[in-house]
Amino acid sequence: MEGEEGVMEAKGGVTEAVAGNMEAEEGLRKLMEGLWKLILKRLRKLKEGLWNLILKRLRTVKEGLRKLKKLPERWSVWLDIILSINYEAS
Numbered sequence: 065m066e067g068e069e070g071v072m073e074a075k076g077g078v079t080e081a082v083a084g085n086m087e088a089e090e091g092l093r094k095l096m097e098g099l100w101k102l103i104l105k106r107l108r109k110l111k112e113g114l115w116n117l118i119l120k121r122l123r124t125v126k127e128g129l130r131k132l133k134k135l136p137e138r139w140s141v142w143l144d145i146i147l148s149i150n151y152e153a154s
Contacts, residue, residue, distance in 0.1 A: 122147060 126143045129135035135143075 119147060 122143060126135065126140070126147070130140070
């Protein structure tokens, strides 16, 4: 009888260990998903900020060249098209 009780206790211990391992894996998976979402969010913000900085510099250059009357008409048209793009993060 004692042997059977020992086997049952061992089986119960294994079952608990497996369940704990599954819970740990689930927790790790959720942690990794959360970290990945955070990384993607930060990258999107960085991309948006960089794009806005580029557009700001293009506007500055365009206005400066216009004031100096050194902006060719063809460039002016292309700059207008580029600056009219409404950038939205994907």
